[in-house]
Amino acid sequence: MALQTTGESAYSVxxxxxxxxxxxxxxxxxxxxxxxxxxxxxxxxxxxxxxxGRGVFCIGRGNHAPTxxxxxxxxxxxxxxxxxxxxxxxxxxxQEQGGDSKLKTHHCPPPSPSPLSPPGxxxxxxxxxxxxxxxxRLPQMSSPPASTDAPRLQAIRGAFLDFIEDPFYAxxxxxxxxxxxxxxxxxxxxxxxxGPYNDLESTYGHIPVTAYLGRLITPxxxxxxxxxxQTGMMAAYxxxxxxxxxQYTFPTEKRFQDKAYAKEVAEFFLDQLLSHGTTTAxxxxxxxxxSVEAFFEAAEAxxxxxxxxxxxxxxxxxxxxxxxxxxxxxxxxxxxxxxxHKRGRLRYAVTPRFAATSSEAQLQRARQLLQEFPDVYLHTxxxxxxxxxxxxxxxxxxxxxxxxxxxxxxLVTDRFCLSHGVQLSEAEFQRLSQAxxxxxxxxxxxxFLGSGLFKLEQAKSPSHPVKLGLGxxxxxxxxxxxxxxxxxxxxxxxxxxxxxxxxxxxxxxTLGGARALSLDGHLGSFDQGKDADFIVLDPQATPLLxxxxxxxxxxxxxxxxxxxxxxxxxxxxxAVQATYVLGQLVHERY
Ligand SMILES: O=c1[nH]c(=O)c2nc[nH]c2[nH]1
Numbered sequence: 001m002a003l004q005t006t007g008e009s010a011y012s013v014x015x016x017x018x019x020x021x022x023x024x025x026x027x028x029x030x031x032x033x034x035x036x037x038x039x040x041x042x043x044x045x046x047x048x049x050x051x052x053g054r055g056v057f058c059i060g061r062g063n064h065a066p067t068x069x070x071x072x073x074x075x076x077x078x079x080x081x082x083x084x085x086x087x088x089x090x091x092x093x094x095q096e097q098g099g100d101s102k103l104k105t106h107h108c109p110p111p112s113p114s115p116l117s118p119p120g121x122x123x124x125x126x127x128x129x130x131x132x133x134x135x136x137r138l139p140q141m142s143s144p145p146a147s148t149d150a151p152r153l154q155a156i157r158g159a160f161l162d163f164i165e166d167p168f169y170a171x172x173x174x175x176x177x178x179x180x181x182x183x184x185x186x187x188x189x190x191x192x193x194x195g196p197y198n199d200l201e202s203t204y205g206h207i208p209v210t211a212y213l214g215r216l217i218t219p220x221x222x223x224x225x226x227x228x229x230q231t232g233m234m235a236a237y238x239x240x241x242x243x244x245x246x247q248y249t250f251p252t253e254k255r256f257q258d259k260a261y262a263k264e265v266a267e268f269f270l271d272q273l274l275s276h277g278t279t280t281a282x283x284x285x286x287x288x289x290x291s292v293e294a295f296f297e298a299a300e301a302x303x304x305x306x307x308x309x310x311x312x313x314x315x316x317x318x319x320x321x322x323x324x325x326x327x328x329x330x331x332x333x334x335x336x337x338x339x340x341h342k343r344g345r346l347r348y349a350v351t352p353r354f355a356a357t358s359s360e361a362q363l364q365r366a367r368q369l370l371q372e373f374p375d376v377y378l379h380t381x382x383x384x385x386x387x388x389x390x391x392x393x394x395x396x397x398x399x400x401x402x403x404x405x406x407x408x409x410x411l412v413t414d415r416f417c418l419s420h421g422v423q424l425s426e427a428e429f430q431r432l433s434q435a436x437x438x439x440x441x442x443x444x445x446x447x448f449l450g451s452g453l454f455k456l457e458q459a460k461s462p463s464h465p466v467k468l469g470l471g472x473x474x475x476x477x478x479x480x481x482x483x484x485x486x487x488x489x490x491x492x493x494x495x496x497x498x499x500x501x502x503x504x505x506x507x508x509x510t511l512g513g514a515r516a517l518s519l520d521g522h523l524g525s526f527d528q529g530k531d532a533d534f535i536v537l538d539p540q541a542t543p544l545l546x547x548x549x550x551x552x553x554x555x556x557x558x559x560x561x562x563x564x565x566x567x568x569x570x571x572x573x574x575a576v577q578a579t580y581v582l583g584q585l586v587h588e589r590y
Contacts, residue, residue, distance in 0.1 A: 154583060155204055156184040157197055158212035158536070159553050161560070162219055162525040163511045167503045168460045176503050177526075178560055180553050183209070184217070186532040189303075189582030194526040212536050214551050215577060216563065218506065219524050220279025220533040221482040222513030225379075225419035225440035225471025227284040228269040228295055228308075229253050229262070234475040241385045241449050244476065250317055252475075256286040262294035270298050274587040276480040277576035279533040282379055282417055282440070282471075282517055283308040284351060287317075289332045296340045303344070303582055305523060305531065307377055309351035310336055314362045317353075330365040337373050345531075349377035349417070354384075355392050355405045363409035370411065377415050377517070380406065383428070384420040385451040403428040412437055417517065419471055420445075421459070422452040429455075433464035438516035440471035441508070443488035444478040456489075457498050469516035470508045482509045483571035490569065502565035532583040539563050541575040541589075 160182040165175035183200045185193040185207070193200055229252065236248040256262045273281060285292040285308055292310045299306040312329040333350060341348035350369045352358040358366070370378060383389055383402045392402045399405045403424070406412050414436035421439045424432075432439065441454050459466045470485050471477070479485065486505035493500040514524025522531050540546035545566060554560035567575055579587040 152188055153192070153204075153207045154186050155207050155209040156186070156212070156217065156534075156580075157209050158182065158215050158217050160184065160194070160217045160526060161506070161564070163503070163507050164525065166512070166515075167501065167507050169462060169465070172501070172503050172561070173557060175507070176557065176560075178554075178557075180555065182217075184526060184532070184534070186583035189532055189584070191526060191528055191530050191532050193528060212577070214538075214540070214553065216537045216539060216567070217534055218537060219510040219514075219526065220535050220579065220581070221277045221509045222469060222517065222519070222524065223273070223278045223281040223472050223482060224417065224438065224469030224513050224516050225284075225442055226281050226474050226477070228266055228474075229256050229284070229286045229291060230475025231265055231269045231272070232475075234478065236475070239449075241388055241451060241476075242391070244449060246318070249475075253286040253291075253311075256288050256291035256294075259290040259294050262286075262288070262291040263298065266295045266298040269295075270302055270304065271587075272480045274302070274579045274581070275576065275589070276482065276573045277535040277537070277579055278472075278480070278482055279535070279579065279581055280305045280513070280517070280519065280523055281307070282349060282377070284353075284379070285310055287311045287313055287329070289336055292336050292340070296343075296346055299346060300344060302586065303584070305345040305347075305519065305533065307347040307349050307379070307517065309333070309349035309377075309379060312350070312352040312362055312366060313357040314359050316357050328365075329362060330369065333369055334372070337369065337376055341373060341376055347377065348373070349379035351379045352411075354381040354388070355402065356388065356395060360396075360409070363406070363411065367410040370413070370415065375415070377417055378411050378413070379417050380411075380419075382406070382418040382421055383423040384446075385449065386423060389423050401425065401428060403431060407431065414518070419473060420451065420454075422446055422454050424455070424458070426458065429458045429461070429466060430464045432466045433461075436467065438467035438469065440469050440473070440516070441489060442471040442473035442477055442485075443492045444485055445471070445473035445476035446492070447488060448478050449476050453492050453496050455496065456493050456500065457496070467512075467516040468508060469513035479572065481572040483567055483575060485509070486568040487570075502561045502568050505568045506564055532580060534580050535576055536578040536580075537567055537571070537575050538577040538589075539567060539575075541571070541577070545570055545575065 158181075160177075160179045162177050163175055164177050167175040169175075179194075179196055181197045182195065183193070183197045183204065184191060185200065185204050193204065230249065233248050233252045236244065239247055256265075273279075283295065283306060285295050287310065289310055292308060295308050296306070299308075310329065310333055312333065314329065337348045337350075340346050350366050352363060352366050355363070366378065370376065389402055392405060393399075396405045399408060403412065406416070406418075412431065412435045416432075416435065416437035417440065418432075418437065419440040419442055421428075421432075421441075439459055441456065441459070443454065446452060446454060456468075459468045470482060470489060472480055472482065472485050474480055477485070486500075486509055489505060489508070490500045511520060511524035514520040514522075523533060524530070526534070538545075539549040540551065548566050548570065549563055552559075554563050574589065576587070577589050578585055
């Protein structure tokens with residue numbers, strides 16, 4: 001395997017200076033010595049450091065943390081709707097910081113000799129054949145990748161974990177693909193080859209490689225439900241769904257009339273996603289078309305695969321009604337679809353907020369859009385809490401139930417992606433299974449708003465399986481981290497006397513999410529031909545994780561499950577060492 005050496009380049013001079021500064025800073029703060037050192041222009045881990053072990057790791061350029069003028073939470077009282085005003089006063093949250101996503105990939109030498117051995121009892125799965133042409137591929141992108149000096153062919157070496165089957169239905173030994181010493185070969189952002197290092201070395205020995213030892217490389221996380229405009233109103237105190245919407249959400253979203261503000265939040269939001277290891281998401285914007293434009297522009301500049309849409313509301317949204325009345329949602333939505341749907345890696349979702357805020361006429365318009373553009377998504381909320389379900393029954397007395405409202409409008413298809421579904425009946429699960437619709441299970445949100453416990457076993461019932469992903473549902477959700485989301489999903493299952501295994505949890509956050517969003521032809525695993533969106537997890541990222549996990553690469557399914565479970569429960573953005581989009585390093589944690 002050839003190494004890319006940088007010699008005494010300007011870059012290594014820059015690195016030396018940076019290292020010197022870091023050492024000085026640490027000396028000043030009386031902290032321990034840095035665990036890495038500079039050798040031949042490359043930063044390498046010191047062998048005596050337990051955290052780094054023998055691993056070689058790469059370091060990117062400065063991780064600037066832009067500050068955001070934080071949106072104060074809205075507290076406008078609700079006058080004349082179901083939504084009730086809350087008298088409580090809440091202080092604005094402190095400023096949050098995010099990382100610069102435009103970092104450059106650097107190539108480090110692989111260790112010599114390889115400390116990794118063949119995978120013991122684990123089954124190694126054959127590499128899957130190339131997929132048919134992917135509409136998400138780089139050549140269709142409207143602008144070049146962020147780092148244009150990246151080599152056309154590059155490789156990542158380390159321990160890889162992904163899924164080839166759904167571990168809810170297939171035995172874990174057959175659904176988990178684990179390659180303890182693997183090589184991922186990437187050409188122009190697309191996975192060209194993947195498999196054990198020893199098998200691929202002879203063919204790809206000449207290309208530059210970045211090695212991550214003692215780490216776990218997985219596909220990027222896929223968040224199947226999140227609201228970017230609600231970033232600044234996370235942790236809004238004290239309400240349940242309908243009051244929370246009125247008290248905090250609508251006033252907050254009103255600020256997105258201002259495109260410059262929307263852009264600022266969109267940039268921060270996307271940096272948060274990447275630093276938490278999320279590379280794709282299904283995203284609510286607001287009723288204002290400019291909020292959708294701001295989001296898509298920011299996502300396009302980062303070459304991300306994102307799905308989003310303008311919220312459709314024409315009633316029961318008191319703080320917004322004057323803004324939404326003059327411009328019918330249909331016209332705006334149609335124009336946005338024509339501009340953004342399938343532009344590069346972007347996709348559009350027709351987004352009626354929920355049945356309470358859309359008249360039957362507006363739901364019909366949503367259907368019309370689906371007929372005109374059959375491959376757009378339909379993204380909405382469904383059956384979150386009991387008060388909401390009772391209100392929908394009042395608003396739509398002719399319907400058999402909440403899902404039936406959408407069904408009668410012709411919206412329940414294989415593009416129908418609903419969030420929550422906490423209150424769904426068995427018959428509704430069956431209908432969703434039949435229609436091949438998808439549910440986003442949003443545990444941190446459901447717990448935060450006190451909505452209830454999602455019936456995981458009914459969604460994943462073998463007799464009527466429903467496509468299922470995980471959603472952070474920021475800002476009712478309490479974390480951008482899909483690892484924190486798996487943590488809470490596990491606890492929700494426990495409270496219902498159900499189980500969620502470590503591999504099932506990770507599946508939901510990766511390939512399960514890709515399947516829910518019908519993106520599994522392009523994302524969610526390391527199959528040849530898929531887009532190279534992946535993350536590097538550090539099982540020893542925090543003192544607690546380092547105490548809990550050994551530095552050894554797992555060599556049995558049990559040892560791997562244990563390591564994955566520690567990340568599923570204890571992990572968060574600190575466990576995400578690096579995030580790659582189309583093979584480019586876009587976030588790295590220091
Ligand atoms: O969690 C939620 N967040 C929202 O913004 C929303 N709107 C309707 N229903 C909702 N649920």
